[in-house]
Amino acid sequence: MTHFSIDKTLDARGLSCPMPSVKTALALEAMSHGQVIEVLTDDPVSKRDLPVWAQSTGNVLLGIEEENTTVKIYLKKA
């Protein structure tokens, strides 16, 4: 399903609420418009929270993939 190129990967595994959202926000700040970030998390809350975070910040959720306990969330910077 990855029909987009990933510009940056953020490994937020092991971190719990609210740090995955915080780290994503800080990482996106340093990226430019249209770039794609891959966020890795194993926090069940963040699997729900990161799409909500994307929606409320106007960034685009491109997709979610799950691989064992790791959830990969793809976001495009608005």
Add this chain to the structure above:
Amino acid sequence: MPELPKKSVTIVLFSGEMDKALAAFVIATAAASMGMQTSIFFTFWGLNAIKKQGGLIKGQNWMQKMLNLMNYGHAKKLALSNLNMLGMGPAMLKTMMAKKRIPNLHEFIKTATALGVKFYPCEMSMTLMGLTKKDFIEECEDVIGAVSYLSLAKDSNVNLFI
């Protein structure tokens, strides 16, 4: 006071316990990560969260000095509101949090600053306790009063009293 952007969060931290301060900072950092302008107004016991480490005796008279001595605390030294058990509670909680990689209060303060969360100490509490701006960490903005706080809070979308 700077003009607020569209969405904003204002938090009053009145309590001086670690657990309550953590609650305030979890919400503050999450809000800031969502792009909301976030301000925390530290008042009364809540001032302890942003006090500098050290300086047991502060104040101008013996009552203030006694109050500050008995109320000594900073981000790394705060009690719990429940199960404090003479300091065993906070020590155990800090260990448990570190194991789960949950930031401690000191780290939350740094993260919040990086995200642009504004810290405002309360002028009246400081006067009462004989504290000055130099008793607080550098990250603090101006010392403000209730009216300035309310001028931020009246236009904010979320307001919490912790």
